[in-house]
Amino acid sequence: MQTYIGRGLFIQPAPFACLAASPFLIHPKDTYVKEGDRITLRCKVESNYRIVWLYKNKKLDRGANEDGKLVIKNFGSEDEGDYRCSAKKIGSAFTVLSKVARVYLAFTEKMERDEFKVEATTNNYAIIKCKVPRSKPEAEIYFEFNRRRLYIDRLENHFLMDDGYLHIVSVTEKNSGRYQCFSKNHISGQVQSGYVTNLIVKTPTVPEKPSFYRDPPKKIFIIEGENATIPCCIKSVPPPVIRWGRHPNSLQLPHPRIFQRSDNAIHITKVIPEDQGYYMCQATTADTEQSTYLQVNLRPKVTVERRQIYERSGTRNVQIRCNVRGVPEPKVKWYVNGKPVKKRTSKSLKIKRKSIKDIHN
Numbered sequence: 001m002q003t004y005i006g007r008g009l010f011i012q013p014a015p016f017a018c019l020a021a022s023p024f025l026i027h028p029k030d031t032y033v034k035e036g037d038r039i040t041l042r043c044k045v046e047s048n049y050r051i052v053w054l055y056k057n058k059k060l061d062r063g064a065n066e067d068g069k070l071v072i073k074n075f076g077s078e079d080e081g082d083y084r085c086s087a088k089k090i091g092s093a094f095t096v097l098s099k100v101a102r103v104y105l106a107f108t109e110k111m112e113r114d115e116f117k118v119e120a121t122t123n124n125y126a127i128i129k130c131k132v133p134r135s136k137p138e139a140e141i142y143f144e145f146n147r148r149r150l151y152i153d154r155l156e157n158h159f160l161m162d163d164g165y166l167h168i169v170s171v172t173e174k175n176s177g178r179y180q181c182f183s184k185n186h187i188s189g190q191v192q193s194g195y196v197t198n199l200i201v202k203t204p205t206v207p208e209k210p211s212f213y214r215d216p217p218k219k220i221f222i223i224e225g226e227n228a229t230i231p232c233c234i235k236s237v238p239p240p241v242i243r244w245g246r247h248p249n250s251l252q253l254p255h256p257r258i259f260q261r262s263d264n265a266i267h268i269t270k271v272i273p274e275d276q277g278y279y280m281c282q283a284t285t286a287d288t289e290q291s292t293y294l295q296v297n298l299r300p301k302v303t304v305e306r307r308q309i310y311e312r313s314g315t316r317n318v319q320i321r322c323n324v325r326g327v328p329e330p331k332v333k334w335y336v337n338g339k340p341v342k343k344r345t346s347k348s349l350k351i352k353r354k355s356i357k358d359i360h361n
Contacts, residue, residue: 031103128166
């Protein structure tokens with residue numbers, strides 16, 4: 001889960017308003033760490049601000065340098081969590097928070113191991129299973145064929161899917177053999193082995209009606225700007241011709257961002273909100289059709305401008321609004337001088353007259 005932060009808002013006793021710029025030159029960044037390693041988080045502000053590091057929103061004294069760096073030696077599970085720096089203007093009570101940096105230990109859960117026998121007919125699909133383990137960061141998935149690594153990007157008829165399955169199209173008897181999937185965590189260096197699949201490719205002797213070798217997903221969630229791939233695995237003898245449709249809008253192929261791959265999956269590059277809808281793949285040789293709904297999620301965006309409100313202390317209530325958009329609806333948290341405001345999850349924050357005594361962020 002990612003956190004998006006507004007630019008901050010100040011309140012000070014005075015009868016007028018003005019704009020102010022953010023003092024942060026460098027924000028700390030998310031990172032994954034191997035257990036026992038040393039890490040350095042960086043935060044840089046303008047010269048008239050002083051930095052204080054926070055861990056889980058509490059002041060952190062150890063490891064902080066005067067130049068804004070935070071050094072953690074021998075990183076362990078007790079050090080995991082959210083880090084950020086608080087910038088306080090020298091000679092003032094102004095306090096501004098940096099973006100949150102989430103620091104995690106790299107790990108990969110144990111892969112499931114099992115052995116399968118899969119039969120396929122020539123010129124059709126073969127699907128090799130792999131159960132992707134939960135991992136931080138996301139593990140690399142790769143396969144071996146007859147105990148030698150498969151370099152899938154060099155093979156025109158092999159496709160590694162987002163869920164870790166290996167799709168082989170237009171299979172021949174040469175594709176028969178032993179397949180095994182592996183995961184690798186590039187931070188921890190951990191490598192694990194998973195499912196073994198023994199593939200047998202046969203030449204068909206009788207016609208076969210179209211059917212789904214693997215049911216397509218009912219729904220796919222994708223973030224705006226990322227790529228999406230929707231599989232369509234229909235087999236038959238003779239091999240089927242696959243076409244794609246879309247509802248409620250029509251789908252015109254070829255398209256500058258959308259194309260049908262040789263494995264009949266449809267690939268959408270740099271998804272936009274207008275791509276949302278139902279996508280149907282169908283075998284033209286029979287009434288075999290299933291659909292997948294593509295939902296486009298929008299990253300949360302804070303549109304409120306950072307500004308200062310100068311208000312005479314105790315003269316009237318002040319209401320601050322945080323304009324946020326996103327799909328699904330983002331959750332909002334408020335902070336005052338670097339401290340979370342309890343039970344404030346709405347997009348507006350009302351400050352009563354008696355509370356307007358200090359500068360707030």
